[in-house]
Amino acid sequence: MSTKKFMYLNRRSSFGTVYALESxxxxxxxxxxxxxxxxxxxxxxxxxxxxxxNTDGIxxxxxxxxxxxxxxxxxxKLYVSAESLEERGLTEEDLMPLVYEDEDDDWEEKPSVKIVxxxxxxxIMSEQDVCLSF
Amino acid sequence: xxxSIQINEGPYQxxxxxxxxxxxxxxIEKGHEIFRVFFYHDGVNNASRFTVPPQDDRNVVNQWxxxxxxxxxxxxxxxxxxxxxxxxxxxxxxxxSKNGVDMNNIHPAFRISGLGQLIEAGIQSDRLVVFGD
Amino acid sequence: xxxxxxxxxxxxxxxxxCLNTIDDTSVILLIEDGVISAAKNNNSSxxxxxxxxxxxxxxxxxxxxxxxxxxxxxxxxxxxxxxxVDLVVEHGTAVSWV
Numbered sequence: 001m002s003t004k005k006f007m008y009l010n011r012r013s014s015f016g017t018v019y020a021l022e023s024x025x026x027x028x029x030x031x032x033x034x035x036x037x038x039x040x041x042x043x044x045x046x047x048x049x050x051x052x053x054n055t056d057g058i059x060x061x062x063x064x065x066x067x068x069x070x071x072x073x074x075x076x077k078l079y080v081s082a083e084s085l086e087e088r089g090l091t092e093e094d095l096m097p098l099v100y101e102d103e104d105d106d107w108e109e110k111p112s113v114k115i116v117x118x119x120x121x122x123x124i125m126s127e128q129d130v131c132l133s134f
Numbered sequence: 135x136x137x138s139i140q141i142n143e144g145p146y147q148x149x150x151x152x153x154x155x156x157x158x159x160x161x162i163e164k165g166h167e168i169f170r171v172f173f174y175h176d177g178v179n180n181a182s183r184f185t186v187p188p189q190d191d192r193n194v195v196n197q198w199x200x201x202x203x204x205x206x207x208x209x210x211x212x213x214x215x216x217x218x219x220x221x222x223x224x225x226x227x228x229x230x231s232k233n234g235v236d237m238n239n240i241h242p243a244f245r246i247s248g249l250g251q252l253i254e255a256g257i258q259s260d261r262l263v264v265f266g267d
Numbered sequence: 268x269x270x271x272x273x274x275x276x277x278x279x280x281x282x283x284x285c286l287n288t289i290d291d292t293s294v295i296l297l298i299e300d301g302v303i304s305a306a307k308n309n310n311s312s313x314x315x316x317x318x319x320x321x322x323x324x325x326x327x328x329x330x331x332x333x334x335x336x337x338x339x340x341x342x343x344x345x346x347x348x349x350x351x352v353d354l355v356v357e358h359g360t361a362v363s364w365v
Contacts, residue, residue: 004257009362011284019142022175025217029249035257043284083287122288125362126268130256132140133264133363135356142365149299150273156328160348166356261355263271266365 004129005036010045012134014064015055020048021063023134028066031073038077038128039070040121046084049113051096064096071100076112083118137161138255139171142266144179145194146187151180154265155197168203170211170255173244175266178219181212183241199243212244213251268293269358273365275303276310281364286313296346296354297325305343306335318342326351 008027014020030037041048048067055062070076078098085091092115101107116124125131139158143150158168173180185195203211219240220229226240240246256262270293274281282304285295295317297305304310305325317323319342327345330336339345346354355361 002257006253006256011281011365018175022218026174026249026252030253033250033253033257035253042288043280118287122290125288126290126293128360130262131264131360131362132252132256132262133266133365134142137352137355153273153298153326153329156348157351161352161355164349164352166352261359261361263355263361264363264365266273266363 003035005038005127006030007038007040007125007128007131009040009042009131009133010048011043013044013047014053015058015060019134020045021061023132024063024066026132026134027070027075028073031070031075037075038079038124039075040079040081040125042081042084042121044084044088046080046088046090046095049078049080049096049098050090050094067096067098071098071112074100076100076110078113079116079121079124080113081118081121082115085115135166135261136169136259137166138169138259138262140252140255140262140264140266141171141173141177141180142175142264144176145185147176148267150265150267151177151194151198152192154263155194155201157263157265158201158203162201168201168211169259170213170251171198171203172252172255173212173214174218174249174252176222178214178222178224181214181219181224181241181244182239184239195241199241202243210243210245214240214244214246215252216246216248219246269354269361270295271361271363272297272301272304273299273363275300276313277303282313285362285364286317289317294322294324294354294358296351297323297329297343298351299326299329300333302326302329302333302335305330305340306338307340311340315340315342324350324354
């Protein structure tokens with residue numbers, strides 16, 4: 001099977017709608033297909049990977065920990081819009097420290113999250129073959 | 135060209151399914167192939183054979199069925215995500231019996247399958263277009 | 268690339284987000300409530316430059332359904348569903364700003 005570049009475009013926060021959860025479910029399945037996978041977090045999508053989510057008070061499943069598993073599935077290109085973070089008063093330190101082990105570099109632990117400008121995001125998007133919006 | 139479609143919203147609540155249908159119809163009329171239509175999120179509700187709209191309105195479910203989107207072996211390529219379907223009460227015969235539910239509601243022009251079918255549609259098709267909210 | 272936007276810019280920021288990341292060669296197709304941005308209104312300046320470059324399309328059926336055919340902003344190109352298909356074919360990867 002040929003390799004294509006897939007981007008998952010996440011623009012909504014985690015619990016108000018089901019899109020974040022069901023997007024994550026697709027990404028986990030996608031890992032088995034050995035395609036080139038990128039995730040983009042834009043607008044309120046940045047809240048999907050904010051540290052310290054606690055759903056005890058709303059009776060819904062807290063799936064934020066699942067993002068930590070992405071590195072084990074070699075999904076390690078998580079692009080976060082710098083402008084979207086800034087607009088929301090957030091910085092990189094507010095995000096979960098998501099990492100992967102780089103098999104090409106003696107399994108060194110490296111960050112999966114990359115903060116990128118809109119201009120960089122534009123370039124990354126233009127390289128994609130498939131873009132799935134959630 | 136081989137084109138696939140992802141639909142994220144249910145019928146009547148949102149225009150997504152109507153737009154996707156008009157798009158698919160136009161693509162087929164222009165000689166393109168609709169490889170697969172994948173129904174995800176509330177989009178799974180487009181597959182309910184219990185849908186009964188008023189007589190003066192379109193029947194979104196039957197419209198999709200009438201497009202007759204199938205693979206070479208005659209299997210439906212209107213594919214409903216199993217995980218999204220089950221949590222929304224959309225079951226075919228096999229899922230109903232597996233889960234001890236006494237009824238099934240998937241229209242025969244559709245089939246239930248896994249999320250891998252969406253990824254595969256992205257790999258196999260020249261284009262994948264998403265219709266959502 | 269082809270970017271589709273289906274939200275009014277008065278309701279959601281989908282169009283703005285699209286504009287923030289669009290590259291120099293991509294085009295925008297306004298569909299569903301996205302066509303409200305194709306009308307002459309206080310938000311028209313958002314896409315005026317791109318429209319001048321001939322890079323903004325709007326879905327004719329959606330424009331007509333919303334009664335804004337006579338109020339279109341300058342340089343918006345109308346397409347029918349067949350034209351939508353052509354845009355998908357010609358412009359490569361489709362990105363939906365839902």
